[in-house]
Amino acid sequence: MAAAEAESRGAWCVPCLVSLDTLQELCRKEKLTCKSIGITKRNLNNYEVEYLCDYKVVKDMEYYLVKWKGWPDSTNTWEPLQNLKCPLLLQQFSNDKHNFLSQVITSEEAERRGQLYDNKGITYLFDLDYESDEFTVDAARYGNISHFVNHSCNPNLQVFNVFIDNLDTRLPRIALFSTRTINAGEELTFDYQMKGSADISSDSIDHGPAKKRIRTVCKCGALTCRGYLN
Known part of the structure; x- marks a missing residue:
């Protein structure tokens, strides 16, 4: 039938x-x-481009490392900008490139790395303690141009926690906002102790006895310089 x-x-x-x-x-x-x-x-x-992994300029030509949809990472290729027809992904990559890129690690791992960084005299840890102290940002190993924003005791930027495409209060993004008019050619700086930010807890700062901490000398040159980064 x-x-x-x-x-x-x-x-x-x-x-x-x-x-x-x-x-x-x-x-x-x-x-x-x-x-x-x-x-x-x-x-x-x-x-089809799934996402863009990296960016470089070779002989004045822009190239993007492309992850192809449906293909393994081993087939990723560098493609010139003029070959790409994915404006939304290009815009997203540009936005991400200007964020403070780094690793998000647990606070336990941050304690371990913090001791190593103190011995080397470097400071790249941010506590994401908007609501809890579960995670910490480590920018020592990964970062973009914002990785090189230096400290000043009289900074022109202020740090705030913001939420972009994410409502998980444990994972805010770190945003830098100007506190005054910034002149052309002036170095961008923020206070590594982050005092004065209404959105970042004072728990982010190490208030332990000075004898128990390795203190890093500050050389920012500001008239109000505290003498130390921590």
Whole structure:
């Protein structure tokens, strides 16, 4: 009965549980054209960008390290800007590049690293204690240009916790806002002790006895210099 009914109705369409994007990826991997899902000889080699991993400039040309959708990381390639047709991903990458990129680690790991950094005289740890002290930002190993914003006892920037595309109060982003007019060519600085920020707890600052801490001499040159970073 079913066979006879099928013959009388002609071709049958069987719904596929795989998404259109997945079918297109499979066709491209197997070098197959399929007009019904929009894969033709003209666009067979057009691959979809999943996200952009890195950026560089070579001989005045901009290149992006591309993660291709449906392909492993081992197939990532550097592509010139003019070859990319993904304006939203390019904008997102640009926005992320101007954030304070770093590692988010547990406070226990921060304690361990903090002792090592103190011995080396470096300071790159931020407590994300907007609500709890569960996580800490470590910018010693990873970072972008904001990694090099230095300390001053009379800074022109103030640190605040903000939330962008995320409402988890344990994971705010660290934002730097100007506290006064900044002149062209003036170095951007903020106070590593972060006093005066209404949004960052004073628990971020090490108030332990000076004899128990390795103190880092401050050389910011400000008239109000405290003499030490910590």
